[in-house]
Amino acid sequence: MIELKNITKTFSEGNISVHAVKDVSLVIDKGEIFGIIGFSGAGKSTLVRCINLLERPDAGKVFVDGKDLTALKARDLRSARKKIGMIFQHFNLMPSRTVAGNVEYSLFGSGLSKEAKRKKVRELLSLVDIADKENAYPSQLSGGQKQRVAIARALANDPKVLLCDEATSALDPQTTASILDLLQSLNKKLGLTVVVITHEMAVVKQICDRVAVMEDGNVVEEGDVFSIFANPKHQITKDFIKTTSNLQKIEGLIASGSDVAKLKPGEVILRLSYKKANTSEALISEVSRKFNINLNIIYADVEIVKDAPIGGTVAIVSGEKSDIDAAIKYLQDKEVGVEVIKDERNIVHSLTKCIG
Numbered sequence: 001m002i003e004l005k006n007i008t009k010t011f012s013e014g015n016i017s018v019h020a021v022k023d024v025s026l027v028i029d030k031g032e033i034f035g036i037i038g039f040s041g042a043g044k045s046t047l048v049r050c051i052n053l054l055e056r057p058d059a060g061k062v063f064v065d066g067k068d069l070t071a072l073k074a075r076d077l078r079s080a081r082k083k084i085g086m087i088f089q090h091f092n093l094m095p096s097r098t099v100a101g102n103v104e105y106s107l108f109g110s111g112l113s114k115e116a117k118r119k120k121v122r123e124l125l126s127l128v129d130i131a132d133k134e135n136a137y138p139s140q141l142s143g144g145q146k147q148r149v150a151i152a153r154a155l156a157n158d159p160k161v162l163l164c165d166e167a168t169s170a171l172d173p174q175t176t177a178s179i180l181d182l183l184q185s186l187n188k189k190l191g192l193t194v195v196v197i198t199h200e201m202a203v204v205k206q207i208c209d210r211v212a213v214m215e216d217g218n219v220v221e222e223g224d225v226f227s228i229f230a231n232p233k234h235q236i237t238k239d240f241i242k243t244t245s246n247l248q249k250i251e252g253l254i255a256s257g258s259d260v261a262k263l264k265p266g267e268v269i270l271r272l273s274y275k276k277a278n279t280s281e282a283l284i285s286e287v288s289r290k291f292n293i294n295l296n297i298i299y300a301d302v303e304i305v306k307d308a309p310i311g312g313t314v315a316i317v318s319g320e321k322s323d324i325d326a327a328i329k330y331l332q333d334k335e336v337g338v339e340v341i342k343d344e345r346n347i348v349h350s351l352t353k354c355i356g
């Protein structure tokens, strides 16, 4: 549905140049929810604004629904743009128009009669569940309600693509969840291709099918959401994932000398993370039985991402060194990520050596 080919965009002010997007190529499939995540200044907004040519790239091509937008004349570009809706962090509603007026404004030039426009506006407002606010002004609405109006407005010309630029960043967590639910239901109901820019991995986890991670104008990693969460390759991706997982807290507990992370000689702390869609919690009891070791779980953080469990556990493991080694190998063979966080097994060895 969307293909970005070698997109480059540089902003110049005086003799300072900012390379906002550097030779980025991406393919976003029809009907998917695609996330673009990165820290502030990574180039996400610039890249997404290149999709509807709000920013014209210095180099590269933009294909949407088979059309090369970069090659279109102004009039054709205007009509192609109508098939690409966009919503923003701060909603961008017109304060002097009512909710219905804001949505109707987008139907200007649609050729619909006054009555047909009214009907369309009512349908759109019902679709986003805000029909009761038809006559209210933006200043009388909450942030979540404003974003619903902005979504209705973005859908007025029956677009095939919806671009969402930090659409939930100004909302509280509960409202964020309800707007993400709405985007997901519109994606299913209308077959809409949705592109979501965010700096929150939780947003990606909740609704995206695939994600691209941006840093310093480049896409550094890209893939389906489960694989990215299970096997992040780039440091920045790992940092983003840390923000949504409790499994990293163990380092803090060790550093603070917490009793929870104290080991007896011979014990080891392992962090197990699921890397395969068919991994299950049953593995823990299985290795415990099979290798005659004890796993005392300190943290478990497992949730369902794209219908598969993701996350893992942190456990204190005790048993014979050779049994623990064999259990680690067994888990790794089952494609569970195993990290040794703290290891007191050598203490047993040195004690044995001393006694011996």
Ligand SMILES: Nc1ncnc2c1ncn2[C@@H]1O[C@H](COP(=O)(O)OP(=O)(O)OP(=O)(O)O)[C@@H](O)[C@H]1O
Residues within 6 Å of the ligand: 011, 012, 013, 018, 019, 020, 038, 039, 040, 041, 042, 043, 044, 045, 046, 047, 199
């Ligand atoms: N119109 C502009 N003129 C000059 N520089 C710009 C312009 N737009 C963006 N930039 C610069 O390009 C870089 C990328 O900005 P961009 O807004 O695309 O990043 P972002 O990842 O979306 O960040 P944020 O999450 O803060 O919006 C930044 O260094 C920014 O200052």
